[in-house]
Amino acid sequence: AGKRNGRGKITFYHRDMEHEEAEERQIAHDLHAALLLDQLELHYQPIIEADGTVCAAEALLRWRNRGRGYVPPDKFVRVAEKSEMIHRLGEWVFKRACRDLKSSGYPRFSVNVSGAQFRNDGMVDMFRRVLRESGCEASQFTLEITETVVLSATPSVQRALKELREMGFTIALDDFGTGNNSFALLRDLPVDYIKIDKSYTQRLETDKITQIFVTAIGEIAKELDMIVVAEGIETEEQQTCSRIAGAVRFQGYLHGRPEPIRGQQRPAAVLEQVAS
Ligand code: C2E
Ligand code: MG
Ligand code: MG
Ligand code: MG
Numbered sequence: 001a002g003k004r005n006g007r008g009k010i011t012f013y014h015r016d017m018e019h020e021e022a023e024e025r026q027i028a029h030d031l032h033a034a035l036l037l038d039q040l041e042l043h044y045q046p047i048i049e050a051d052g053t054v055c056a057a058e059a060l061l062r063w064r065n066r067g068r069g070y071v072p073p074d075k076f077v078r079v080a081e082k083s084e085m086i087h088r089l090g091e092w093v094f095k096r097a098c099r100d101l102k103s104s105g106y107p108r109f110s111v112n113v114s115g116a117q118f119r120n121d122g123m124v125d126m127f128r129r130v131l132r133e134s135g136c137e138a139s140q141f142t143l144e145i146t147e148t149v150v151l152s153a154t155p156s157v158q159r160a161l162k163e164l165r166e167m168g169f170t171i172a173l174d175d176f177g178t179g180n181n182s183f184a185l186l187r188d189l190p191v192d193y194i195k196i197d198k199s200y201t202q203r204l205e206t207d208k209i210t211q212i213f214v215t216a217i218g219e220i221a222k223e224l225d226m227i228v229v230a231e232g233i234e235t236e237e238q239q240t241c242s243r244i245a246g247a248v249r250f251q252g253y254l255h256g257r258p259e260p261i262r263g264q265q266r267p268a269a270v271l272e273q274v275a276s
Contacts, residue, residue, distance in 0.1 A: 097141070201232045
């Protein structure tokens with residue numbers, strides 16, 4: 001514990017911040033190297049329909065660093081978003097997903113796109129170029145727009161999304177309900193899927209307010225011709241509850257964990273398990 005007096009607390013707080021900044025600089029440096037040395041991986045988690053058919057898989061970044069071990073994507077994506085590195089990272093992810101698609105056995109992939117990538121005027125062209133170079137079709141991909149940084153429906157964001165949809169991409173709003181302007185985004189952005197955040201799906205069974213909230217999202221989605229996907233499904237009960245609330249696609253440990261595609265399987269199995 002720090003000192004009790006005000007001055008002491010401020011100093012203590014200050015040191016924490018400095019420590020955090022130093023760690024972020026180090027992560028940024030290591031991530032840059034990992035990109036150059038091709039040390040990142042994508043794992044894929046199945047997404048299923050109500051009848052059990054696997055309709056897609058979501059690509060999820062994995063990074064195991066020599067020194068720091070497994071670094072969760074939440075953490076290093078947030079660091080990358082603070083600089084231009086997010087654009088490189090985004091391109092790496094889409095290139096790798098295109099490369100993996102055919103051999104994966106999945107009919108289509110969902111790929112996460114950070115809101116910060118929209119700062120790059122060249123983003124839409126990047127998607128176009130990578131598709132051309134890889135021979136993949138936009139219709140084989142859903143782009144999950146993550147609201148990790150404040151994503152607002154500015155004219156340039158709207159234009160970019162419109163172009164991506166016209167190219168044939170499906171657009172999903174990820175982690176729905178966790179941002180502070182989720183409903184405004186829904187009204188103002190052209191999206192096809194809504195992904196209900198796992199913090200909601202996992203509370204559906206027990207929490208009445210969550211049930212009302214998710215059911216409302218389901219109704220809005222129906223009205224707007226959007227598809228509701230429930231993520232973080234770990235139990236049959238959670239699946240049943242989210243289906244009642246209007247979800248028609250499901251993703252979670254109940255159906256499969258994120259894993260490397262066959263042929264890339266490592267003896268050490270799943271990276272997350274190495275982490276803790
Ligand atoms: P997300 O896009 O919402 O991905 C879903 C997260 O939930 C993943 O965490 C996944 O492993 C986890 N998950 C799936 N099923 C379950 C379940 O049943 N229970 C629980 N407790 N968790 C489950 P992960 O892989 O740690 O990724 C965290 C976040 O990092 C992602 O959230 C996404 O926002 C970001 N991320 C991951 N890969 C990328 C990427 O390639 N690009 C960008 N921009 N962000 C990425
Ligand atoms: Mg996602
Ligand atoms: Mg999500
Ligand atoms: Mg998330």
